[in-house]
Amino acid sequence: MSVTLMQGLLIALFAIIAGIDFWLEGFYIFRPMIVCTVTGAILGNLTLGIIAGGLTELAFAGLTPVGGTQPPNPIMAGVMTVVLAYTTGKTPATAIGLALPFSVLMQYIILFYYSAFSVLTKKLDTYAANGETKKFTRLALLPTWIVALSYGLIAFLCVYGAQEPMRALVNSMPTWLSHGFEIAGSILPAVGFGLLLKSMLKAEYVPYLLLGFTAACFIKFGNLMPVAVIGVALAFIEYYHNKRSMDNEKKIKTMIDNAGGNGDDSDGI
Amino acid sequence: MASNAPENKGRGKLTKRDISRLGLRSIFNQSAMNYERMQADGWTLAMIPALKKIYKDDKEGLANAMGANLQFINTNNYAAPLLLGLEASLEEHGEKRSTIDGLRIALFGPLAGIGDAITWFTILPIVAGITASFAKQGSILGPLVFFLVYVALFFARIPIAQLGYNAGTKAISKIRENSAIVSHAASILGCTVIGGLIATYVQITVKTKIPVSAGHTISIQTQFFDRIFPNILPLGYTFLLYWLLKKKNVSPVVLILATFVLAIALSWLGVL
Structure with a gap:
């Protein structure tokens, strides 16, 4: 069975909505469970969609966008699993594997966007510095629209018309290029930290930065909680230390004031 | 003396509705996700109505607050409303800028860890596991339950934001007593965590191997x-960028493009 133009357009429209949802992580309709079901409904085979949804959801269960990483794209995986099972008559389980190149294609587009959108922050800095909230809002939403359109376009091309060229494109992408995207992604946060240090770092805080860095290097743990706890401990040490010296200063000051007062009284003697 | 005391006059008050709106607006957190500052742009976008209400006609205050919010942040999307609510209460009561920024920077990382553990590694596997078993048999109950759970979780952003706001309001009187010392302590906490962030987020691994003798590299x-x-290497590169930004006034855009081109080129050469 083949996909009609109308069905292709409907799937593209749904990919746009799910794409925005994945970008913002809103209602989780980007998970294969929902994507497959809706795609199946559009193609007129709801049961196929639901079954494929269950299988693909489990296959993608471990692939989560945690900490700014980007797994193979669940939307394109869901859409293409159902479309390929529908058009080729293969089982959903087989179709999951065949859908993978399309999922990887979208993954790399998003990875590229993560790097590319870094360029917008400078302009947003300017708008923020002038307190221009309207312009800021417009520009801060622009990436979402760009991503949405990309989903619509890629989904339409993959579903209707250009399936083979798309598969060839993914297979011909050199590994150094895709690897380069990944490397750029893992180095670019350094620019963000450089900017953060520019506004926060004073010479007196450098020791704490080094302590936090060293702690994170040697404490192997899933998140930064141990480093934060060390930071809290250091902050409290300094807090109580300063508070004590401030209280002492106050005491000394009142003592001096009192002493000074007595001195005046006894001046005549 | 006056500069040390938090300024409170002329600031707008936030209502419960404003905080609910903030909770819903936390959806914008990833609207402009990028590798340089991750969620900073979307985070600021979510805060805008609250900041506008707090600063009213004080254009300079608004600009300062927006600029300060536009710094690196990357947290879990359900932890974001908690942190947004907390920050809104501190902004509303005019806490020192360094206190607010220090707390935000210190909290987003650990909250990301906790939030990810709950949402991605606990809720998702459970919900997906149960609903997939329905779906595999072709039952519509699978996708339907899945959808309803996540709609409910989306609206949980509202009480989560209220929770953060109330926690902040409670902490304020404590902070107020010793605002200068607290802001110093918050900066210490912030800088300690930034050190940890550099070690975990920035990754540079050199692949090059030097042959020393036959069959030995x-x-x-x-x-x-x-x-x-x-x-x-991550620490060195971050400090190099810091030095270029601070002392040489190089634009961040130049540094982003240079880093990107460098990464692709070194990948092509097989160095990274």
Whole structure:
């Protein structure tokens, strides 16, 4: 069975909505469970969609966008699993594997966007510095629209018309290029930290930065909680230390004031 | 003396509705996700109505607050409303800028860890596991239950934001007593966590191996850099960028493009 133009357009429209949802992580309709079901409904085979949804959801269960990483794209995986099972008559389980190149294609587009959108922050800095909230809002939403359109376009091309060229494109992408995207992604946060240090770092805080860095290097743990706890401990040490010296200063000051007062009284003697 | 005391006059008050709106607006957190500052742009976008209400006609105050919010942040999307609510209460009561920024920076990382553990590694596997077993038999109950759970979780952003706001309001009187010391302590906490963030987020691994004799090679990464200090390249590169930004006034855009081109080129050469 083949996909009609109308069905292709409907799937593209749904990919746009799910794409925005994945970008913002809103209602989780980007998970294969929902994507497959809706795609199946559009193609007129709801049961196929639901079954494929269950299988693909489990296959993608471990692939989560945690900490700014980007797994193979669940939307394109869901859409293409159902479309390929529908058009080729293969089982959903087989179709999951065949859908993978399309999922990887979208993954790399998003990875590229993560790097590319870094360029917008400078302009947003300017708008923020002038307190221009309207312009800021417009520009801060622009990436979402760009991503949405990309989903619509890629989904339409993959579903209707250009399936083979798309598969060839993914297979011909050199590994150094895709690897380069990944490397750029893992180095670019350094620019963000450089900017953060520019506004926060004073010479007196450098020791704490080094302590936090060293702690994170040697404490192997899933998140930064141990480093934060060390930071809290250091902050409290300094807090109580300063508070004590401030209280002492106050005491000394009142003592001096009192002493000074007595001195005046006894001046005549 | 007046500069030390938090300024409170002329600030707008936030209502419960404003905080609910903030909770819903936390959806914008990833609207402009990018590798340089991750969620900073979307985070600020979510805060805008609250900041506008707090600063009213004080255009300079608004600009300062927006600029300060536009710094690196990356947290879990359900932890974001908690942190947004907390920050809104501190902004509303005019806490020192360094206190607000220090707390935000210190909290987003640990909250990301906790939030991810709950949402991605606990809720999702459970919900997906149960609903997939329905779906595999072709039952519509699978996708339907899945959808309803996540709609409910979306609206949980509202009470989560209220929770953060109330926690902040309670903490304020404590902070108020010693605002200068608290802001110093918050900066210490912030800088400690930034040190940890550099070690975990920035990753540079050199692949080059030097042949020393037939069949024997030395890996520059594991046998040289890692022996000096782990993550020494990320720390060095971050400080190089800091130096370029602070002392040489190089634009961040130039540094982003240079880093990007460098990464692709070194990948092509097989160095990284």
